[in-house]
Amino acid sequence: MNNEVVRLENLRKVYGSGETEVVALADANMILHEGEVSAVLGPSGSGKTTMLMCLGCIVMPTAGKIFIRGEEIYETGGWKKRDLRRLRREKMGFIFQAHNLVPFLSVLENVVIASELVGTPRKEAETKAMELLDYLEVAHRAGNFPATISGGEAQRVAIARALVHGPSLILADEPTAALDTDRGKKVVALLKNLAKKRGVGVIVVTHDVRMVEGFDRVYHMKDGSILDE
Numbered sequence: 001m002n003n004e005v006v007r008l009e010n011l012r013k014v015y016g017s018g019e020t021e022v023v024a025l026a027d028a029n030m031i032l033h034e035g036e037v038s039a040v041l042g043p044s045g046s047g048k049t050t051m052l053m054c055l056g057c058i059v060m061p062t063a064g065k066i067f068i069r070g071e072e073i074y075e076t077g078g079w080k081k082r083d084l085r086r087l088r089r090e091k092m093g094f095i096f097q098a099h100n101l102v103p104f105l106s107v108l109e110n111v112v113i114a115s116e117l118v119g120t121p122r123k124e125a126e127t128k129a130m131e132l133l134d135y136l137e138v139a140h141r142a143g144n145f146p147a148t149i150s151g152g153e154a155q156r157v158a159i160a161r162a163l164v165h166g167p168s169l170i171l172a173d174e175p176t177a178a179l180d181t182d183r184g185k186k187v188v189a190l191l192k193n194l195a196k197k198r199g200v201g202v203i204v205v206t207h208d209v210r211m212v213e214g215f216d217r218v219y220h221m222k223d224g225s226i227l228d229e
């Protein structure tokens with residue numbers, strides 16, 4: 001119980017109502033432990049993104065419970081924790097399909113800013129950012145603006161940005177979609193390494209079967225339900 005990073009209990013999300021109603025999450029249950037990298041594999045439309053958004057306190061579930069590090073943050077009827085923004089900023093790292101880099105900041109600044117937001121001094125933030133950019137093979141782009149780098153490079157910068165402040169939970173939505181197989185595997189290896197070294201919990205959702213080797217657990221998602229491993 002103590003080393004649980006995430007617990008979802010009977011999570012349900014229904015978009016719309018009446019004829020346009022879509023049940024995106026039917027009754028999803030999942031547990032993620034410290035140091036574990038889990039993959040949630042499922043076809044497009046199975047509810048993967050919705051689940052991550054609920055976990056990230058971005059989308060409000062319709063019913064169910066969410067616990068993060070043993071603390072209940074959602075129970076049918078509402079968020080239990082007041083400061084969701086702070087929870088997101090300090091404890092979570094998001095890697096989304098659309099990389100959302102800030103266009104008027106350099107690659108380095110895009111990464112540094114995530115670290116400064118949680119109070120890391122500039123110099124230290126820069127050192128950490130360069131280390132990650134180097135590991136992800138985009139250090140040579142540090143001074144570039146996002147519009148002048150490739151999609152795959154931008155995705156790796158976004159990954160560095162999600163990791164730089166040392167989150168305890170990393171939520172990754174199809175993080176390898178824009179990468180070739182080798183780079184994709186490298187990203188998975190990096191996430192795994194972080195999980196083991198720092199006790200971070202990592203959830204990667206993907207429809208890409210090629211990427212699932214190397215995960216501690218693979219959950220399958222279908223029509224809004226998480227089936228067993």
Ligand SMILES: Nc1ncnc2c1ncn2[C@@H]1O[C@H](COP(=O)(O)OP(=O)(O)O)[C@@H](O)[C@H]1O
Pocket residue numbers: 015016022023024042043044045046047048049050051
């Ligand atoms: N904001 C929304 N409003 C209405 N329906 C949505 C919304 N977001 C997702 N859906 C629907 O919910 C289902 C699950 O979508 P999603 O969570 O994006 O799945 P996945 O990430 O596995 O492709 C789909 O049928 C999708 O069309």
Ligand SMILES: [Mg+2]
Pocket residue numbers: 048049050173
């Ligand atoms: Mg999705």
